[in-house]
Amino acid sequence: MIKDVIKKIDEIALNEPNRIAYDYLGQTNTYGDLKKRSDAWAYQINQLGLSPGSPIMIWGGQTFEMIASFLGCVKAGHAYIPIASYSNADRILTIQEVSEAEAIIAIDQLPDITLPPMQVIKPDEVKNGDFTLDVEQFVEGDDNFYIIFTSGTSGKPKGVQISHDNLLSFINWEMTDFDLPDHPSFLSQAPYSFDLSVMSLYPALVGAGKLVVLPHDVTENFAQLFATMPKLQFNVWVSTPSFAQMCFLDKTFDGEHHLDLTHFLFCGEELPHTEAKMLKQKFPNAKVFNTYGPTETTVAVTQVEITDEILAKYDRLPIGKVKEDTRVTIDKSKGDQPNQGEIVIEGPSTSKGYLNNPEKTAKAFFKDPADQYASHRSGDEGFFDGEMLFYRGRIDFQIKFNGYRIELEEINFYLGKNKLVSHGVAAPKYGKDHTVKQIVAEVELKDGVKEQYSEEEITKMIRADLAENLMPYMIPQRYVYREKLPVSQNGKVDIKAVIEEVNK
Numbered sequence: 001m002i003k004d005v006i007k008k009i010d011e012i013a014l015n016e017p018n019r020i021a022y023d024y025l026g027q028t029n030t031y032g033d034l035k036k037r038s039d040a041w042a043y044q045i046n047q048l049g050l051s052p053g054s055p056i057m058i059w060g061g062q063t064f065e066m067i068a069s070f071l072g073c074v075k076a077g078h079a080y081i082p083i084a085s086y087s088n089a090d091r092i093l094t095i096q097e098v099s100e101a102e103a104i105i106a107i108d109q110l111p112d113i114t115l116p117p118m119q120v121i122k123p124d125e126v127k128n129g130d131f132t133l134d135v136e137q138f139v140e141g142d143d144n145f146y147i148i149f150t151s152g153t154s155g156k157p158k159g160v161q162i163s164h165d166n167l168l169s170f171i172n173w174e175m176t177d178f179d180l181p182d183h184p185s186f187l188s189q190a191p192y193s194f195d196l197s198v199m200s201l202y203p204a205l206v207g208a209g210k211l212v213v214l215p216h217d218v219t220e221n222f223a224q225l226f227a228t229m230p231k232l233q234f235n236v237w238v239s240t241p242s243f244a245q246m247c248f249l250d251k252t253f254d255g256e257h258h259l260d261l262t263h264f265l266f267c268g269e270e271l272p273h274t275e276a277k278m279l280k281q282k283f284p285n286a287k288v289f290n291t292y293g294p295t296e297t298t299v300a301v302t303q304v305e306i307t308d309e310i311l312a313k314y315d316r317l318p319i320g321k322v323k324e325d326t327r328v329t330i331d332k333s334k335g336d337q338p339n340q341g342e343i344v345i346e347g348p349s350t351s352k353g354y355l356n357n358p359e360k361t362a363k364a365f366f367k368d369p370a371d372q373y374a375s376h377r378s379g380d381e382g383f384f385d386g387e388m389l390f391y392r393g394r395i396d397f398q399i400k401f402n403g404y405r406i407e408l409e410e411i412n413f414y415l416g417k418n419k420l421v422s423h424g425v426a427a428p429k430y431g432k433d434h435t436v437k438q439i440v441a442e443v444e445l446k447d448g449v450k451e452q453y454s455e456e457e458i459t460k461m462i463r464a465d466l467a468e469n470l471m472p473y474m475i476p477q478r479y480v481y482r483e484k485l486p487v488s489q490n491g492k493v494d495i496k497a498v499i500e501e502v503n504k
Helices: 005-015 031-046 064-075 090-099 164-177 195-206 222-231 241-247 273-282 308-313 358-364 408-417 455-467 495-502
Strands: 020-024 027-030 056-060 080-084 103-106 119-121 144-150 158-163 185-188 210-213 236-239 263-266 287-292 302-305 327-331 341-346 375-385 388-394 398-401 404-407 421-430 436-445 478-482
Touching: 005 031, 005 064, 005 164, 005 195, 020 031, 020 064, 027 031, 031 064, 056 064, 056 090, 064 080, 080 090, 090 144, 090 158, 144 164, 158 164, 164 195, 185 195, 195 210, 195 236, 222 241, 236 241, 241 263, 241 273, 273 287, 273 308, 327 375, 358 375, 398 436, 404 408, 408 421, 408 436, 408 455, 421 495, 436 455, 436 495, 455 478
Parallel strands: 020 210, 056 080, 056 103, 080 144, 103 119, 185 210, 185 236, 236 263, 263 287, 436 478
Antiparallel strands: 020 027, 144 158, 287 302, 327 341, 341 375, 375 388, 398 404, 421 436
């Protein structure tokens, strides 16, 4: 049982300084490197005079310097906010506005934007040396460890606060309940701004294991991806189901070519039955785990190994049994199906809420006086069959697409602001396996627009406008132009009706 994340990683570094911790396409760094570099970052951060506990934004990709700076932040007593450097530049400004961060670490070069008054730290300013740090300063207990910003409904993202104790609950569960190998080597494919990355990052580091990195730019290029994958050596695969599904196109994606691969851990979206079955065929000696959990409850809170018996018993796979320290209840007043309702999660991995957003926090979190921990209203619909939990979609307008959690209302907000658009609705198009295959923009244009431009020109302009405010994965792939969108009884566009039409 691990009691302190930072001290455990440092302990491994002191005992086994030459053990490989990070493998970035063949470029390796040891635990000794990680301690030395994170100490240097912590020392530098301590010189900045930041307000106690003030979070620090970190802009970058998936390099070793990123995780060294993460640990540097928490050793200096500050939570970190990871921002992927492929994000649009405005995301830095919106996150800073919400978080009130006083500093940003620029692992990658910052985009050409005007930052608010704040300190900028670059890697070449952080000099290596032998630094003695005050362990009393380390993030611990209920202190925030990291803050992940998710999609928001009114153009502003929400910062989910994850404390050291939240993270500890998750790590100890993953290290004990998944039958992981000793010194596990994890595939590190998810960007660090996506909480799925935590499923690889900290279990690897506290387990004296290794992170084998598959960078974002490689995963975006099929030729590069399929040339790189067979060269990587790891035994624990972590990804969304959709990423693994993409890898089926690679003929070498099987047990014969990945002899070390013993575990698949899936999270972030629904695992289709067909995909799990194919994985079992391609990797007959590997264990396949389906997991579930919102960002607000630290990555995942349920798991089930997908066995042949599970595949035979269920057409739509369960999301698993609840971890021992957590309680899940079903609020049957929500949802529209008998015996189903909203999944409510109470336990030590539940976040304290959204950073500097008491209104949204009050809607999504509550504390029953009789309960030891806070509860989170997930917005997910589900039900229990015995001890096994099942997921049946969202009860609001939030979706999972390629593993990313997306508030459709955020896309709608920016669609509605476009000068060409009278009304716009982003609608998910579902496949037979109940996963989102495409985001469709249903658009009612302003008078006269169609007379001025072709639909191709209109689509190009709307996409360019959305790209200034939304992450690339949130921009709709298809645009449908209608004379009128359906209107509800209160006079507003009926979003549910639009979604139903798109899926007919």
